[in-house]
Amino acid sequence: MSINNIDTKQVTEYKREIQKNPADAKFTAKIEGDWLFTEGGPQFRSVVKVKDGTYTLEASHPNFAGPASRPGPMAFGLFWFAACFSSTLVTEASMRKIKLTCVKTRVEADLDYTAQFDLGKQPLVNAFRVFMDVKGDVTEAQLKELKEYSLTHCMGMFTIQHAIALQAEVKKI
Template identity: 35%
Template sequence: MSKINNVNINGIKSFEEIIKNDSAAAKKTQVIEGEWILQEGGTQFVSKIKFEGGETEFKVDNPSFMGGTGSLPGPLHYCFFGLASCYTGTFATMAAMLGLKLKKLTTKVEASINFSKVFGLGDLPIMEEVRVKLNVISDEPKEKIKQAEEMALQRCPVVFTLKNPVKLIADLEITTQ
């Protein structure tokens, strides 16, 4: 049993053994660096994202009502993509660890966003809720699928970040030339 639902079970179990013996190995640091593009054009922010297998580039352009052209995904698209991919991946992993085979797994993330506060025109919350819905097609017992969902809600890093206050430390460095 090495792969279920496109999840490498042996890789997970191997890492689990490593962190059982060395809790410090469970901590990983992620760094994202990027640049705001000052020249006119569609791309407003670019970041080279480095990962275990290489590097890719994320580009952002805000919607037109936020000063961009709307020609690329905006920051919230990436935020919601992070939630969708992390939660779905955690669910698929938990299902695999429980030995559950899935036929199809899709996700929908939705939120109503109020931009009044962004423009200083009100103090209502920017978002009151984010809705995430998994659609699972499987012949496995429903109670086992629900168990995988509960595990995913408890263990998904992005879900944890959204549900629990995480200290945000902002720093500003000003340089003149």
């Protein structure tokens, strides 16, 4: 069964699988990419697997004078947060059999490049905000529950709200 473009049968089956074997719920997500050196083109490329083959993601370094040839890294980060939050909310609405007809999500981040240019020690990101407009057969109370659920069950929102240990390695090859 599908509701809101979510295959609820698949979601239910996966939940049953991980209830039987919780280890199946744990895995490492990975992405790998290459810096591109051709002038005027994209600067970073990653090819990821999708259902029917591969999908190419390309980014450009932030262009402080205006848009570059591709989205910058922050656009992909904000896209992740918006898509993840939306997906979590819509999936949970679908599992609760709540039919939605429109979901529009906007994520904003207040950035400060002062520290990146060694001009101070201010935080690079000062705030995140998420705005979501929803239409459908949903009450205000249900929408509030879905929002709270999504804030605590979305990996993107979890990442924003919690410090996560980072390991970084840069080596000469």
